[in-house]
Amino acid sequence: MVAHSPVAAVVQGVLQAAAPVEPKAAGGAALDQIAIATGGAAVLTAVLLIGGWAHRTGRTQVLAKAAASFERYRPTRGLPGWVGLPTYAAMVSLITALLGMYWDISLHISQGRDEGPLANIAHYPILIGLFGIFASGVLAMVLPLGREKPGPAAIRITRDWYAPVGGVLLAGAGFYALLGFPLDDVWHRIFGQDVTLWGPTHLMLIGGAGLSLVALAVLDREGRLARGGSTGQTPTRQYLYRGMMMGGFLIGLSVFQAEWDFGVPQFRMVHQPYLIAAAAACALVVARLWVGRYGALFAVGFYLLVRGGVAVVVGPALGELFATVPFYLGEAVLIELLALVLARRVLAFGVVAGVLVGTVGFAIQYAWSQVAFPLPWTPDMLGEGLVSALLGGVAGGIAGALMVLGLWGRLPRPAVSRSLLAASLVLVAVAVGNALSYTVPQGANAQVTLGPVRDGTAESLSVRMDPPSVVDEPTWFTVTAWQGGDLHVDRLVPAGDGSWRTTEPVPVSGDWKTLLRVHEGRAMGGVEIYLPADPALGAALVPADPSLIRPVIPEHDILQRELKPGVPVWLFTAGSVVVLALTLALVLALAWGVGRTARYGPDPVRSVSAGDDERTVAQA
Amino acid sequence: MTAVPVPAGVRLLADHSIIDTAPFFLPAFLVVGVLVAIVVRDRRRQRREDEAGQAGQEHGDGEGDRAA
Numbered sequence: 001m002v003a004h005s006p007v008a009a010v011v012q013g014v015l016q017a018a019a020p021v022e023p024k025a026a027g028g029a030a031l032d033q034i035a036i037a038t039g040g041a042a043v044l045t046a047v048l049l050i051g052g053w054a055h056r057t058g059r060t061q062v063l064a065k066a067a068a069s070f071e072r073y074r075p076t077r078g079l080p081g082w083v084g085l086p087t088y089a090a091m092v093s094l095i096t097a098l099l100g101m102y103w104d105i106s107l108h109i110s111q112g113r114d115e116g117p118l119a120n121i122a123h124y125p126i127l128i129g130l131f132g133i134f135a136s137g138v139l140a141m142v143l144p145l146g147r148e149k150p151g152p153a154a155i156r157i158t159r160d161w162y163a164p165v166g167g168v169l170l171a172g173a174g175f176y177a178l179l180g181f182p183l184d185d186v187w188h189r190i191f192g193q194d195v196t197l198w199g200p201t202h203l204m205l206i207g208g209a210g211l212s213l214v215a216l217a218v219l220d221r222e223g224r225l226a227r228g229g230s231t232g233q234t235p236t237r238q239y240l241y242r243g244m245m246m247g248g249f250l251i252g253l254s255v256f257q258a259e260w261d262f263g264v265p266q267f268r269m270v271h272q273p274y275l276i277a278a279a280a281a282c283a284l285v286v287a288r289l290w291v292g293r294y295g296a297l298f299a300v301g302f303y304l305l306v307r308g309g310v311a312v313v314v315g316p317a318l319g320e321l322f323a324t325v326p327f328y329l330g331e332a333v334l335i336e337l338l339a340l341v342l343a344r345r346v347l348a349f350g351v352v353a354g355v356l357v358g359t360v361g362f363a364i365q366y367a368w369s370q371v372a373f374p375l376p377w378t379p380d381m382l383g384e385g386l387v388s389a390l391l392g393g394v395a396g397g398i399a400g401a402l403m404v405l406g407l408w409g410r411l412p413r414p415a416v417s418r419s420l421l422a423a424s425l426v427l428v429a430v431a432v433g434n435a436l437s438y439t440v441p442q443g444a445n446a447q448v449t450l451g452p453v454r455d456g457t458a459e460s461l462s463v464r465m466d467p468p469s470v471v472d473e474p475t476w477f478t479v480t481a482w483q484g485g486d487l488h489v490d491r492l493v494p495a496g497d498g499s500w501r502t503t504e505p506v507p508v509s510g511d512w513k514t515l516l517r518v519h520e521g522r523a524m525g526g527v528e529i530y531l532p533a534d535p536a537l538g539a540a541l542v543p544a545d546p547s548l549i550r551p552v553i554p555e556h557d558i559l560q561r562e563l564k565p566g567v568p569v570w571l572f573t574a575g576s577v578v579v580l581a582l583t584l585a586l587v588l589a590l591a592w593g594v595g596r597t598a599r600y601g602p603d604p605v606r607s608v609s610a611g612d613d614e615r616t617v618a619q620a
Numbered sequence: 621m622t623a624v625p626v627p628a629g630v631r632l633l634a635d636h637s638i639i640d641t642a643p644f645f646l647p648a649f650l651v652v653g654v655l656v657a658i659v660v661r662d663r664r665r666q667r668r669e670d671e672a673g674q675a676g677q678e679h680g681d682g683e684g685d686r687a688a
Binding site for chain 2: 042044045049131134138158159161175179181182
């Protein structure tokens with residue numbers, strides 16, 4: 001087991017250092033990083049606690065003045081300062097975290113694991129961003145002083161302190177995300193340093209950030225309720241403000257696709273259409289109805305700007321990998337068109353939008369994947385992918401419709417709302433459960449012949465599968481090399497004689513991890529071609545012999561060599577259940593918050609909801 | 621306690637879950653802790669006042685509803 005005292009840590013450090021070549025540590029952090037981080041943490045805590053206390057006791061006007069400036073300027077003008085300031089802070093934090101996240105994933109793909117939490121520079125923006133989300137929530141809770149009850153739905157903290165629901169939810173979402181860090185550490189200690197985005201605790205880090213946009217929308221609603229019809233936010237400002245928020249929501253719901261964006265999915269391909277459809281249907285339904293006409297298009301525009309910007313910063317600018325985006329414009333146009341006929345019946349709109357996104361949208365994404373994604377969709381996954389997308393689209397559409405109705409204060413009665421939410425969650429569970437289940441081809445082997453090797457790179461590979469039926473009509477059949485400083489995904493092409501060949505030279509030396517990946521139907525597997533020795537894990541070198549025959553094995557055994565062997569299955573299940581329960585708690589808390597603020601009826605200054613007539617009835 | 625000599629060129633790695641991740645979540649835990657303490661103290665004080673016969677019944681809305 002792992003050493004659990006400072007002395008043991010030092011001893012272990014010395015022992016690790018005794019190895020002739022300094023291995024990449026598998027768990028642990030350099031002490032100077034700890035010192036820096038602890039100092040930073042102390043300062044952050046002090047700022048939040050002392051700042052909040054000084055504001056609430058009238059000892060400082062700094063926060064009040066800052067909030068007031070957001071009431072007078074910017075798109076939030078007219079909304080209370082406890083809405084404007086935290087919303088801006090949260091948006092900046094979210095973008096920071098997003099940048100860090102894509103940068104971090106990119107580094108992990110090309111370099112492998114880190115030496116401790118701060119060894120990787122990309123962790124800083126993630127940390128700052130997630131803490132910023134939490135701090136923004138606390139700010140929204142702390143800002144409204146006694147004489148200004150933040151709307152009728154506000155939550156009582158003390159007898160003379162009420163906090164907006166949106167603020168509590170925002171802090172909760174940030175807290176949930178931050179909770180991912182200690183749990184992630186526990187997770188890695190039990191299961192090893194698996195490098196996958198879809199690790200349960202990693203999903204907490206990114207999910208908390210993504211879902212915080214719901215909290216921001218609730219906060220906006222409360223600001224309106226508090227102002228009781230006299231906000232000075234002009235229709236244009238409201239449009240921009242909400243449009244950006246929904247663009248952010250689309251980004252937040254799309255981060256779960258990141259493994260596909262880079263071309264290294266560790267789950268079956270049918271998961272991608274589901275994830276895309278769910279994100280598009282949910283965020284764009286809300287965007288179209290809550291923002292207004294062309295709101296879905298606006299949200300996609302914002303998505304492309306920010307998410308595309310992040311891809312450009314991480315890719316060409318920082319010299320890391322480029323992350324592709326799905327073609328959400330198609331879904332946006334579908335939803336805009338649908339709104340022309342169905343915007344008045346919101347629930348029906350949500351369901352039909354989901355069906356459209358899951359069918360026509362799926363077809364558009366199918367075409368887009370051929371040109372944009374490293375791993376295009378194929379006839380092999382077409383049928384199941386379509387069902388997946390339908391499930392995702394309808395689940396997302398229902399959730400989006402409920403959210404809009406809540407934000408408008410027009411939710412159907414609780415029994416109906418709750419049943420619909422439950423139905424949506426069940427669809428999600430079915431789709432995710434199906435996508436996560438896979439088989440490994442039994443008794444299959446790959447016969448690989450290397451072309452001439454120069455400077456550690458094989459000019460070509462020739463592959464023959466036994467039995468050949470393993471790759472009848474594969475969804476992917478690639479040589480993938482990563483963690484050698486870059487990523488290399490090469491789709492094999494048939495050579496005509498029953499064998500397959502690469503189209504580019506393949507690295508088979510140094511730190512590279514090179515493998516053959518095969519996925520057809522429900523079957524997924526990998527074949528080791530070259531893996532470096534890894535002393536920290538006790539893993540031996542797997543050499544790339546000129547001609548080799550190796551079995552198709554579960555990809556986890558190769559992609560996640562860092563995984564500790566011999567961990568009982570029930571422990572993994574228990575760990576997943578804990579994370580799932582926390583996630584469900586966050587989702588239900590957000591739904592509760594939307595419902596709580598919905599009780600107070602339509603707010604007096606919302607946009608007229610109907611699709612045909614978007615004039616806003618705001619009074620200046 | 622025990623000083624272990626550290627050879628030159630060696631980087632010590634802390635290997636303890638609390639040390640590793642505390643800087644990430646401790647501030648949030650502390651702030652949430654303080655908030656909870658404030659809530660509990662206020663509720664307790666109110667109960668005491670109610671028991672003392674003073675009608676301290678102004679707002680009764682959303683007691684203890686907390687998502688964090």
